[in-house]
Amino acid sequence: MTTFEDDRPLLVAEGLTKYYSRQLGCRDASFELYEGEVMAVVGESGSGKSTLLQLLSTQIEPSAGRVLYRMRDGTVRNLWEMTEPERRFLLRTDWGYVHQDPQHGLRMGVSAGGNVGERLMAVGQRNYANIRAVAADWLGRVEIPADRIDDTPRTYSGGMRQRLQIARNLVTAPRLIFMDEPTGGLDVSVQARLLDLLRRIVSEMRIAAIVVTHDLAVARLLSNRIMVMKGGEVIEAGLTDQVLDDPHQPYTQLLVSSILPV
Amino acid sequence: MPALELKDVAKTFTMHLQGGLKLPVLRDVSFAAEPGQCVVLTGPSGAGKSSILKLIYGNYRCDEGAILVRDGEAQIDLATATPRHILAVRRRALGYVTQFLRAVPRVSALDIVAEPLIAEGAAPDEATARAADMLKRFNVPERLWSLPPATFSGGEQQRINLARGLLPDHPILLLDEPTASLDVRNRAVVVDIVRERKARDAAIVAIVHDEQVRDDIADVAVDVTRFATAA
Numbered sequence: 001m002t003t004f005e006d007d008r009p010l011l012v013a014e015g016l017t018k019y020y021s022r023q024l025g026c027r028d029a030s031f032e033l034y035e036g037e038v039m040a041v042v043g044e045s046g047s048g049k050s051t052l053l054q055l056l057s058t059q060i061e062p063s064a065g066r067v068l069y070r071m072r073d074g075t076v077r078n079l080w081e082m083t084e085p086e087r088r089f090l091l092r093t094d095w096g097y098v099h100q101d102p103q104h105g106l107r108m109g110v111s112a113g114g115n116v117g118e119r120l121m122a123v124g125q126r127n128y129a130n131i132r133a134v135a136a137d138w139l140g141r142v143e144i145p146a147d148r149i150d151d152t153p154r155t156y157s158g159g160m161r162q163r164l165q166i167a168r169n170l171v172t173a174p175r176l177i178f179m180d181e182p183t184g185g186l187d188v189s190v191q192a193r194l195l196d197l198l199r200r201i202v203s204e205m206r207i208a209a210i211v212v213t214h215d216l217a218v219a220r221l222l223s224n225r226i227m228v229m230k231g232g233e234v235i236e237a238g239l240t241d242q243v244l245d246d247p248h249q250p251y252t253q254l255l256v257s258s259i260l261p262v
Numbered sequence: 263m264p265a266l267e268l269k270d271v272a273k274t275f276t277m278h279l280q281g282g283l284k285l286p287v288l289r290d291v292s293f294a295a296e297p298g299q300c301v302v303l304t305g306p307s308g309a310g311k312s313s314i315l316k317l318i319y320g321n322y323r324c325d326e327g328a329i330l331v332r333d334g335e336a337q338i339d340l341a342t343a344t345p346r347h348i349l350a351v352r353r354r355a356l357g358y359v360t361q362f363l364r365a366v367p368r369v370s371a372l373d374i375v376a377e378p379l380i381a382e383g384a385a386p387d388e389a390t391a392r393a394a395d396m397l398k399r400f401n402v403p404e405r406l407w408s409l410p411p412a413t414f415s416g417g418e419q420q421r422i423n424l425a426r427g428l429l430p431d432h433p434i435l436l437l438d439e440p441t442a443s444l445d446v447r448n449r450a451v452v453v454d455i456v457r458e459r460k461a462r463d464a465a466i467v468a469i470v471h472d473e474q475v476r477d478d479i480a481d482v483a484v485d486v487t488r489f490a491t492a493a
Contacts, residue, residue, distance in 0.1 A: 192367030193368060195367070196367060203381070221366065224349055225345050239320060239345040239348055241320075242321055242322070245316065245322065246321065248276070248323070249278070253277070254279060257279060
């Protein structure tokens with residue numbers, strides 16, 4: 001039986017705040033994320049959810065607050081006290097970042113196999129046959145036909161590109177993955193396939209994930225925990241089914257009651 | 263120590279979209295379920311029976327009082343536990359079966375049933391084999407097992423949901439109308455399984471409208487109307 005006292009959070013956000021000149025991006029966001037937890041960040045555009053994701057993934061520097069991350073060797077580091085190369089190494093190996101638009105997360109002129117293999121080479125793998133075999137295995141896991149391994153993502157459909165981006169991110173077995181509207185812009189049937197795939201892989205690999213989405217159905221399906229943002233602030237947080245079944249804040253009640261029944 | 267104990271639990275909904283209307287639904291909810299015991303919640307619809315189960319499982323937040331769940335030698339108060347603790351308690355101690363299946367697109371009936379076992383750490387092969395046995399027990403035709411249940415009939419979906427919820431050997435089981443749209447044969451399957459689980463010391467809290475089923479499984483009846491707020 002697992003006990004809770006001996007394990008520590010993977011990531012801790014403390015008072016994360018970002019002002020763009022005088023405009024508020026995100027104020028005082030604090031939370032802990034543990035291994036294997038999937039947390040959804042929901043809210044409408046302009047709510048600050050994307051700013052929060054960029055702060056956490058060190059793409060932008062906070063105006064105040066800090067992010068602590070437990071490295072593989074057990075040491076806890078403040079992300080903004082690390083050197084730029086250290087942060088980049090983290091992002092290439094221990095983290096993944098799935099962009100809403102796969103064109104931003106893929107190299108469109110490089111073959112699918114190359115896109116996946118590149119991340120492996122970044123962590124020092126040099127054996128070409130091995131890299132290709134691992135890449136082929138990952139393409140299979142995201143349901144991309146083996147005979148498409150040498151094609152570039154330009155020739156892929158939107159859904160295939162997004163699955164390729166996921167394979168590229170997961171091939172180094174990251175412990176934390178950031179996803180920015182991973183199903184945005186995809187057809188509903190393609191979304192369902194992607195969601196099922198993500199759900200399965202994230203739970204099999206016990207990856208922690210932070211998923212930004214405006215779609216409460218996506219949050220319900222993928223996440224165990226949820227944070228609701230409005231006007232740059234986290235207004236409600238908790239277990240996903242608790243927040244969605246028993247929302248307390250007026251804005252969350254409005255969001256939940258605005259879902260169209262099918 | 264009871265497997266599950268509620269102490270002075272109260273629940274009020276605040277409807278912000280209706281001008282902050284306060285809707286008190288339950289107060290002073292106190293009862294316990296011992297290992298091997300089946301507690302049946304009774305009372306007219308709207309009395310708050312399902313709300314009590316949702317409070318225990320954590321779908322509803324508990325405003326006041328304590329919801330104590332035995333976890334090994336310790337008791338955890340789910341009313342104040344962190345999301346992570348609630349999830350862990352659910353995984354190893356709490357089963358919750360409702361009438362409605364929340365189907366996941368593209369996932370087959372067999373995988374839906376096996377999933378909770380795999381989440382608990384069972385090997386996929388073994389989990390799938392046990393899921394298959396459970397589906398057989400609930401008379402779900404084998405040709406349906408590989409299909410996602412979104413298009414199944416209401417009764418079929420309910421049996422898939424029962425198979426999924428009843429398969430893991432949780433020490434506490436919450437049943438919300440488990441036999442609502444079942445035929446006689448499958449109602450008997452539910453009664454058999456509940457009896458087996460009681461024999462293995464599970465504590466069960468159930469809402470059952472079917473009188474025959476209630477008489478077959480209940481040890482204690484708790485009348486929920488005494489927890490109703492004077493509205």
